Amino acid sequence: MANRLILISSGGVFSSALMNHLSSALAMDYSICVSPDDFPRENDSYVVLIDYQSVRSVSSPWFEFFSPYDQGIKILLLDYPEHETLEVVSSISNICGVFFSSDSLDVLEKGIRKVIEGEMWFGRQLVGELLQLYKRKVGEGKTTKKVKISPREVEVLRCLSVGYSNSDVAQKLHLSENTVKSHLFNIFRKLNVKNRTQAVSWFNSHYNA
CATH class of the missing domain: 1.10.10.10 (Winged helix-like DNA-binding domain superfamily/Winged helix DNA-binding domain)
Structure with missing residues (x-):
């Protein structure tokens, strides 16, 4: 079971406030990583929250940083635009959920809890769109x-x-x-x-x- 929250973002007051709240609500330690050099090297289980608006650059190193074979890493995208292309979501290794820009803090907490329990957090429509996208690629x-x-x-x-x-x-x-x-x-x-x-x-x- 995941025992630490990690937020990947550009940092700042909002990031600290968000993680302080989630850490208290979920009773988990947390880290904030601005660059891959900040990421903890321990062989541990993490829920990794990626602030999409902070790392959306095509050249961002984060999207190639995680190994798809390590199930100790569960990745969630935060602040994802509702009408953004799904190519980014479908390309991320170990993606376990997506939270849209319009999602509330309560929804974020609920989704993280579900992921910690071993579930995924994708809306039914998003799952359908992702499957259709990949079926097209397979075809x-x-x-x-x-x-x-x-x-x-x-x-x-x-x-x-x-x-x-x-x-x-x-x-x-x-x-x-x-x-x-x-x-x-x-x-x-x-x-x-x-x-x-x-x-x-x-x-x-x-x-x-």
């Missing part, structure tokens, strides 16, 4: 490359599709967590995807159609 690539997935990788994908964490997959399939991460690395590489949502979308369109 564009079908004619040029046939993906070969092993039976074991199919089992891993089936576990992901019902919301299993890496440790859940390891227990279900009698594997070590390192072996599960190796399977995920191969799966993501073969499918040319960057996060679990995209991998599950591919699985659902090919095995649950």
